[in-house]
Amino acid sequence: xxxxxxxxLAGLVGLVGFAIVWELASRLVGDxxxxxxxxxxxxxxxxLVEGRLLVDVAATTQLLLAGTxxxxxxGCALACLLRLSQRVDSLMQPLITALxxxxxxxxxxxxxxxxxxxxAPKVMLVALTVLFIVFSLTYSGLATVxxxxxxxxxxxxASPLQxxxxxxxxxxxxxxxxxxxxALPWAVSAALVAEYLAAKAGVGHGIExxxxxxxxxxxxxxxxxxxxxxxxxxxxxxxxRRLTVKSPF
Amino acid sequence: xxxxxxxxxxxxxxxxLAWEIASRMLGPYWISxxxxxxxxxxxxxxxxxxxxxxxxxxxxxxxxxxxxxxxxCVTAMLLRRHPLVxxxxxxxxAIGYAIPKTALVPLFILWLGVGPGAKVALVASAIFFxxxxxxxxxxxxxxxxxxxxxxxxxASERQxxxLVVWPSVVPYVFGGLRVAIPYAIAGAIVxxxxxxNRGIGYxxxxxxxxxxxxxxxxxxxSVMCVVLSVGAVLSLIQRRLLRWxxxxxxxxxxxxx
Amino acid sequence: MKLNMPTPAATxxxxxxxxxxxxxxxxxxxxxxxxxxxxxxxxxxxREGEFxxxxxxxxxxxxxxxxxxxxxxxxxxxxxLFRGTPVGGADMAPNPGSNRQxxxxxxxxxxxxxxxxxDNVMFPLTIAGRPSPAAVEKAHALLKQVGLDRxxxxxPHQLSGGMRKRASLxxxxxxxxxxxxxxxxxxxxxxxxxxxxxxxxxxxxSTERKTILFVTHDxxxxxxxxxxxxxxxxxxxxxxxxxxxDIARPRDPELIFKAPTFASHYDAIRGCLRGAGHA
Numbered sequence: 001x002x003x004x005x006x007x008x009l010a011g012l013v014g015l016v017g018f019a020i021v022w023e024l025a026s027r028l029v030g031d032x033x034x035x036x037x038x039x040x041x042x043x044x045x046x047x048l049v050e051g052r053l054l055v056d057v058a059a060t061t062q063l064l065l066a067g068t069x070x071x072x073x074x075g076c077a078l079a080c081l082l083r084l085s086q087r088v089d090s091l092m093q094p095l096i097t098a099l100x101x102x103x104x105x106x107x108x109x110x111x112x113x114x115x116x117x118x119x120a121p122k123v124m125l126v127a128l129t130v131l132f133i134v135f136s137l138t139y140s141g142l143a144t145v146x147x148x149x150x151x152x153x154x155x156x157x158a159s160p161l162q163x164x165x166x167x168x169x170x171x172x173x174x175x176x177x178x179x180x181x182x183a184l185p186w187a188v189s190a191a192l193v194a195e196y197l198a199a200k201a202g203v204g205h206g207i208e209x210x211x212x213x214x215x216x217x218x219x220x221x222x223x224x225x226x227x228x229x230x231x232x233x234x235x236x237x238x239x240x241r242r243l244t245v246k247s248p249f
Numbered sequence: 250x251x252x253x254x255x256x257x258x259x260x261x262x263x264x265x266l267a268w269e270i271a272s273r274m275l276g277p278y279w280i281s282x283x284x285x286x287x288x289x290x291x292x293x294x295x296x297x298x299x300x301x302x303x304x305x306x307x308x309x310x311x312x313x314x315x316x317x318x319x320x321x322c323v324t325a326m327l328l329r330r331h332p333l334v335x336x337x338x339x340x341x342x343a344i345g346y347a348i349p350k351t352a353l354v355p356l357f358i359l360w361l362g363v364g365p366g367a368k369v370a371l372v373a374s375a376i377f378f379x380x381x382x383x384x385x386x387x388x389x390x391x392x393x394x395x396x397x398x399x400x401x402x403x404a405s406e407r408q409x410x411x412l413v414v415w416p417s418v419v420p421y422v423f424g425g426l427r428v429a430i431p432y433a434i435a436g437a438i439v440x441x442x443x444x445x446n447r448g449i450g451y452x453x454x455x456x457x458x459x460x461x462x463x464x465x466x467x468x469x470x471s472v473m474c475v476v477l478s479v480g481a482v483l484s485l486i487q488r489r490l491l492r493w494x495x496x497x498x499x500x501x502x503x504x505x506x
Numbered sequence: 507m508k509l510n511m512p513t514p515a516a517t518x519x520x521x522x523x524x525x526x527x528x529x530x531x532x533x534x535x536x537x538x539x540x541x542x543x544x545x546x547x548x549x550x551x552x553r554e555g556e557f558x559x560x561x562x563x564x565x566x567x568x569x570x571x572x573x574x575x576x577x578x579x580x581x582x583x584x585x586x587l588f589r590g591t592p593v594g595g596a597d598m599a600p601n602p603g604s605n606r607q608x609x610x611x612x613x614x615x616x617x618x619x620x621x622x623x624x625d626n627v628m629f630p631l632t633i634a635g636r637p638s639p640a641a642v643e644k645a646h647a648l649l650k651q652v653g654l655d656r657x658x659x660x661x662p663h664q665l666s667g668g669m670r671k672r673a674s675l676x677x678x679x680x681x682x683x684x685x686x687x688x689x690x691x692x693x694x695x696x697x698x699x700x701x702x703x704x705x706x707x708x709x710x711x712s713t714e715r716k717t718i719l720f721v722t723h724d725x726x727x728x729x730x731x732x733x734x735x736x737x738x739x740x741x742x743x744x745x746x747x748x749x750x751x752d753i754a755r756p757r758d759p760e761l762i763f764k765a766p767t768f769a770s771h772y773d774a775i776r777g778c779l780r781g782a783g784h785a
Contacts, residue, residue, distance in 0.1 A: 007336040014337030015344075033360060091256050095264075101476035102469055103435030105351075106450065108442055109457030110465050114279065189351040196355070196443055204352075211355035219356050226352040227344065234347070398616035401576055402630040402681075403606045412633065416620045493620045493661040 035217045040224060043217050052206075057225065059202040063119075063191045064233070067126025068180070071187075074127070075134030076176060083142045100136070104129045105193050117198035122191065129190040134179035141175025177241045184237065188230050203229065281462040286470060289463050303471065305448040309365050309437040310430075313372020318429060321380030322422055329388050329414070342381065350375045350436070354443050368440035368448075375436050376429045383425025387418035420491055427483050431476050438472060520554035523589060523717050524575065524685055530583030530596075530742075531570055543742035544570050548584065550736065550745065554684070555715040559722055559732030563779055567743035568721045572687045575719065576610045606634070609678035609686035609716075613693045615670040617662040623673050624649070624658040630681040641680070648676040651710060668699035672706065679710065685717040692727070704731060704759040712756065725779075729771050730759035737778050747778045 019037060026036040047053035082089045107128065111121035195204025203225050210218025265283045272282030293299040328335040353374055357367035391414055399413050441450025449468050456464030529548040534540035545567040552558050562568045573579040575586065577594055585595035588607065617626045627645050631637035637645075649655045652672040654665075662670055671691065678686060692700040704727065711718065722728050728735050729751055737747035753765045762768060 003332070006333060010333045010336035011340030014340040017337065018341050018344075087256075090253055091260055094257055095260065098473055098477065101431065101480065102473050103431075103438050105435065105439045106442065106453060106469060106472055109453040110462075110469070113457040113460065113462060113465060185347065185349055189349040192349055192351045193439060193443065196351075207352060207355045211359050214359065216356075216359060219359060223348060223352045223356060227348045230347045230349060394612070394614055394616055395618065397578060398610065398612070399618075399629075399633075401578065401608065401610045402633065402677075404633045408633050412629075413618065416618070419620075493663065 032214075032216055035220055039217050040220045043221050044224065047221065053225070056201060056203050056206050057229065059199075060188075060191055060195065060204065060229065063122055063126060063194070063202065064187055064229075067123045067191070068130050068183070068187055070123065071127035071130025071183070072134050072176065072180065075131040075179070076138055076172070078131070079135050079138035079142055080172075082139065100132060104132065105190060108193060108197060112198055121198065122194035125194045126187050126190045130180075130183045130187050133183035133186060134176060137179035137182065138172060138175050141172055141178075144171075173244065174241075177237070181234065181237055181241075184233050185230050188226060188233070192226060277462070278460075279462060281466050285463045286466045289467050290470065293467065299467075299471065302448050302452050303475070305365065306434070306437050306441065306450065307475070309368040309440065309448065310372060310433040312365070313369040313436060314376050314430065314433040316369060317373035317376030317433075318380040318426065321377040321425075322384045325381050325384035325388055326414075326418070328385075342378065345374075346378045346382075351439065351443075354440060358444055363444050363446070365447075368437050368445070371440045372433045372436040376433055379429045379432065380422070380425045383421050383428070384418060387421025388414070390421065391417045420494065423487060423490065427480075427487070430479055430483065434472065434476055434479070522551050522587075523554045523556075524550075524552040524719070525587040525590075526550040526575070526584065527587065528584035529571075529574065529581050529586065531567065531574060531579065532582040532742075543582075545574075545738070545744075546583075546742040547744055548738075552685070552717055552719060554717055557711065557718045557720065557731060557733045558736060559720045559728040559734070560736050560738065561722060561725070561728050561775065561779065562738035562743060564723070568738060569689050571738070571743075572610070572689050572719065572721060575685075576608050576687055606630075606681060607683055607685060609681075609683035611674055611678050611686065611688045611691045613690050615662070615667075615674040617670055617673055617677070619662050622659050622661060623654055623665070626662070626673060627677045627680055629677060634681070644682075645676075645680050648680055651713075652676050652706065666699075667695050668703060671695065671699075671703055675707070675710070679714075679716075682714075683716070685719065688718060688720045690721055690723065693723075700727075701760045707731070708755075708757065708759070725772055725775050726762060727759070728775070729753070729768060730757055730762035735771075735775060737775060739779065747775065749774060 022034065022037055025034045031039070044053065047056075082092060104125065108121070108125060111124055115121040115124070191202070192204035192207070195202040196208045199205040203222055207219055207222030207226075210216075210222060268280070269282050269284060272280055272285075277285055290299065324338070328338060350371060354367065354371055357370040361367045361370060395413055395417070396409060399409055404412065437448065438450035438453075441448040442454045445451040445454075449471055453465050453468035456462065456468065526548050529550075530543060530546045532541045532543045534542050548571065560568050560571065570579065574581050574594070577586075581594060581596050583596045585592050587593065617623075618629065621629065624645075627649060628637065628642075631641050631645065646655070649658060652675060654669060654672055654676065657665060657669065662673070665673065675691075692703050695703065708731065720728075720731055722731075732751055735747070735749045735751060736745055737749075738744065739746045749771065751767075751771060753762070753767060757765075
């Protein structure tokens with residue numbers, strides 16, 4: 001058996017081991033602390049059948065998509081804007097560093113204060129979270145756009161628009177995707193926090209509700225759902241990336 | 250002062266001025282004002298409130314950081330010579346990394362109540378993975394030729410670990426720490442916002458509930474100052490610790506969320 | 507920085523220090539029939555105080571030979587004897603530790619980047635326990651000999667390639683191993699630095715007659731430095747030529763081609779490398 005195969009087998013053994021430890025813990029410390037695996041999945045199944053699961057997942061996903069779209073667009077635009085001028089860029093550096101040192105999730109109270117508990121602050125939170133990550137990665141990515149390519153294109157008479165379309169965008173796209181991949185777990189985190197504090201539906205809302213009723217099975221279900229959400233979105237993102245980005249990055 | 254810094258200070262001044270003017274025009278209720286924020290910070294620093302809450306946040310951040318970083322680092326080092334156990338562990342770790350840490354907050358609260366325990370657990374769970382993966386990259390990057398040559402010079406296994414592996418890994422561990430420490434503070438704040446009655450995050454939340462915008466801004470500015478100063482201290486340490494490196498080391502801080 | 511060449515110590519070459527008997531190294535599994543011999547039937551005797559240069563076409567297994575002598579590789583056949591005692595062989599257990607009788611200098615300087623030059627040179631002494639004042643004295647003297655005494659508190663990245671090589675040499679010699687293995691140590695340096703280091707090496711060697719096994723692909727270097735040249739060739743590699751270099755010492759490596767017997771040595775070796783290469 002090659003090392004690769006052994007490695008994969010070991011990974012599986014690890015997961016199985018984890019499941020075993022979970023079950024044992026459940027037997028040892030009781031249902032309140034660690035409900036059994038069967039219980040959790042039974043509840044998940046029940047929620048699925050009753051429709052509640054899909055409602056929650058749909059709400060959170062909507063939130064994620066909206067926030068991510070806005071955040072990505074703004075982050076990208078901001079990165080491009082700053083990269084236009086070296087002077088503007090170095091001018092803004094400390095401001096950006098200072099803004100980045102405020103945890104975006106710490107802005108929740110402010111957003112709730114300003115926009116209430118509706119849909120807006122939640123989307124804004126996710127958008128802000130995604131914005132800074134995508135901005136940061138696209139910004140450093142733009143620095144690597146081969147200046148010779150742009151120069152050649154300009155010499156050949158390309159207009160700024162053509163330049164953007166044929167050189168800048170293909171070069172930047174990989175970084176935007178990387179930014180998205182990094183931002184994804186954080187976006188989900190942000191969505192969850194937003195839902196804890198101000199929501200009537202969604203995975204986060206479900207977890208918080210379960211906690212308030214001391215329903216550990218519910219809490220575990222929520223965690224599993226959130227994790228699955230992250231994994232699914234990751235896979236989707238990777239697929240989209242494979243289809244759209246043709247460069248060898 | 251160089252030209253750039255003059256420009257930057259000017260920019261900062263202009264922004265603050267614009268904020269102040271907007272506040273005068275629209276009223277401080279929604280957006281507070283730089284002067285109000287400064288004044289409140291001064292008062293709170295004076296009567297000890299700021300330190301009272303700040304202490305909790307820092308303790309949670311630091312406690313969580315240690316509880317997460319030490320096992321993270323040690324685990325990566327221990328798994329160095331056991332490739333199969335490592336593969337097993339990496340399988341589980343990948344899932345653990347995918348779990349959004351904030352999803353675990355209600356669980357921690359369920360287990361540990363609304364006290365600092367839950368915040369420490371939250372921070373620890375995030376930091377563990379960051380430090381584990383950084384240390385792991387460091388271990389993978391150890392130059393085998395250095396190990397071989399040290400072995401020929403007569404080093405024992407333990408000496409190899411202490412004198413060759415560990416110093417090779419330190420820049421990576423440090424890079425991980427640089428990323429982890431701001432996350433630790435952020436994690437503590439988030440935990441407090443979700444549920445707490447102490448700490449800077451609590452101040453932000455309380456201010457929001459109480460429609461006290463100034464207090465919210467005070468909390469945010471305090472966090473910003475703490476993170477920036479910690480970053481500055483870390484830079485200093487890095488320059489001293491890693492002065493043997495020819496090029497700037499890893500450890501560029503990732504964006505904080 | 508050219509050092510003045512002192513008068514060499516008495517050139518007595520002594521009794522056998524290192525002996526390789528029917529040494530062979532293979533990869534793959536004998537049982538499954540995938541065994542591939544890299545070296546085979548190597549018989550070599552290196553005497554105390556001798557400077558032996560090893561040459562060979564690429565792939566002939568020169569580096570592998572050094573690795574086996576350094577005991578970082580286990581031989582698949584034959585024996586290694588050190589001062590008459592078997593220390594390694596196909597039938598013996600692998601000995602991953604070092605008996606510190608061997609110094610090993612490679613193309614990479616392998617200096618620990620986080621230690622100063624001084625700490626690097628002292629490294630072999632500190633891992634063996636507290637170094638005696640005499641040892642510390644020796645380290646100072648060595649650093650001075652290689653011309654790095656003013657750089658003792660610098661880090662490797664602040665030194666040039668040639669200087670790092672010198673530091674590496676000093677580190678190898680500081681614990682006085684009786685035999686020093688060198689695997690194309692000057693290969694990564696530019697021509698001028700290489701010439702300088704060859705001269706420095708001969709200079710160092712003349713004061714303390716260590717036994718040296720030096721691998722190179724450069725015939726000039728091999729003739730300039732060695733008392734004897736061994737040529738490996740073929741697949742699997744075998745000893746195809748052993749030739750005494752009778753050119754008197756002290757030698758100037760840059761002008762070695764002027765020696766009267768140089769041409770015949772050169773032709774013999776080149777012919778051997780070429781001919782065996784086509785075999």
